[in-house]
Amino acid sequence: MSDNFDFDELEEILRRVREQQGKTAENVESEPEPSDAFAPVEPPKPREETVPVEPPKEEEKPRVKKQKVKKKKPLKPSGAIIRANVKTRLLPAVKSALGKVFTKRLGIAVLAVAVIAGVVFGGIKLYDYSKVAYLKPYVEKYGIDYPEGIRKEFCDAYGKDQRTAGTLIFDDNGKEIPVGGKSKKDLGVIELGSTVLEEQHLRSVALYSSALEQYYCTAKAYKSSSQHVVFKTLFDDEEYQVVAAYYANTNAKNDNGYVFPYNAWGNLTERSFKSYIDRVNTRSLYITGAKLDYEGYYLSVNMPTEKQPDSRFVLLCKRIERKRDFEKITKTKANKRIRHTQAWYDEHKQQNPYRLASNWYPQIYTDTTETKTRQLTEKDF
Numbered sequence: 001m002s003d004n005f006d007f008d009e010l011e012e013i014l015r016r017v018r019e020q021q022g023k024t025a026e027n028v029e030s031e032p033e034p035s036d037a038f039a040p041v042e043p044p045k046p047r048e049e050t051v052p053v054e055p056p057k058e059e060e061k062p063r064v065k066k067q068k069v070k071k072k073k074p075l076k077p078s079g080a081i082i083r084a085n086v087k088t089r090l091l092p093a094v095k096s097a098l099g100k101v102f103t104k105r106l107g108i109a110v111l112a113v114a115v116i117a118g119v120v121f122g123g124i125k126l127y128d129y130s131k132v133a134y135l136k137p138y139v140e141k142y143g144i145d146y147p148e149g150i151r152k153e154f155c156d157a158y159g160k161d162q163r164t165a166g167t168l169i170f171d172d173n174g175k176e177i178p179v180g181g182k183s184k185k186d187l188g189v190i191e192l193g194s195t196v197l198e199e200q201h202l203r204s205v206a207l208y209s210s211a212l213e214q215y216y217c218t219a220k221a222y223k224s225s226s227q228h229v230v231f232k233t234l235f236d237d238e239e240y241q242v243v244a245a246y247y248a249n250t251n252a253k254n255d256n257g258y259v260f261p262y263n264a265w266g267n268l269t270e271r272s273f274k275s276y277i278d279r280v281n282t283r284s285l286y287i288t289g290a291k292l293d294y295e296g297y298y299l300s301v302n303m304p305t306e307k308q309p310d311s312r313f314v315l316l317c318k319r320i321e322r323k324r325d326f327e328k329i330t331k332t333k334a335n336k337r338i339r340h341t342q343a344w345y346d347e348h349k350q351q352n353p354y355r356l357a358s359n360w361y362p363q364i365y366t367d368t369t370e371t372k373t374r375q376l377t378e379k380d381f
Helices: 007-024 079-101 104-142 152-160 219-223 270-283 342-347
Strands: 166-168 175-182 188-190 202-207 228-233 237-249 298-306 311-320 363-365 373-375
Touching: 152 311, 228 298, 237 270, 237 298, 270 363
Parallel strands: 175 188, 202 298
Antiparallel strands: 166 175, 166 228, 188 202, 228 237, 237 311, 298 311, 363 373
């Protein structure tokens, strides 16, 4: 080596090289530097190319339903504990609060209100009792239950016969005709199926006297009649006007096995009512021109007759709201095409123009909402 070679200079060069290597090799761990400053310097190893490695796939796990953890219900305090808390805590607290609020003046006011309420309540009770007190002797006498609201004048008659319906009064003779359930002279009977205990579209009453026939048997007689009827039911007075009159057959053999149900009753369907009115009009002795609408209420009154064999004389009456609204019908004419029985046409050697007509029986509603119906048959009459 040359005498001019400086070891100190060489050492300085090596130190600079090591510093440069430390700056360029980021995040790479280098082996520890040898302590010997004169050890040969190992050149840096070339970096291997980094290849992205996919993370290992996790195995799919089956769904596990989470079970709901039932919360424990808090234990209810026993009756003894509740009573003790009420006695030792609640009552003293309420008493203390009321002692602060409930003054003497307030107490007097509350007491006065309570007394007045008692008097009013007692008065209502006494009033309610007064409305039915009149029934007590009749209940004791006959041992039956009376319908609510029955008038006192009918209590005896109803006690003897629960089919009692009231009294019929025709202005033509002014006689009161009791309507009950026993067949006696000068009495009437409410037909089976008819009732005054509830509202009915059509009711029927049978009389045992023909005294009224003379007032309504012809168009001329009808014009001269009063046309006014009062039905004093168990509960109220009902006003009616006679609107039609006809003779009804009672012997099926006289009319091809058919008897027109002149004593029809019940809450008729609209279609059935129209059919009923059509058949009444064909049998009517005269045409009154009265409006017989479905919304009205009707009373049919039948009675014996000697003018036609095996027949009843029938009056159809329509209810009017008030007597002051009553107006007599004067434009009345005789019906020239009355529907008779087959026996009548045979006797008079005429062809029956109604021979193909169907036999009609009423269809009635059986419930208050008018959704259910029943078709009546000849067995119902």
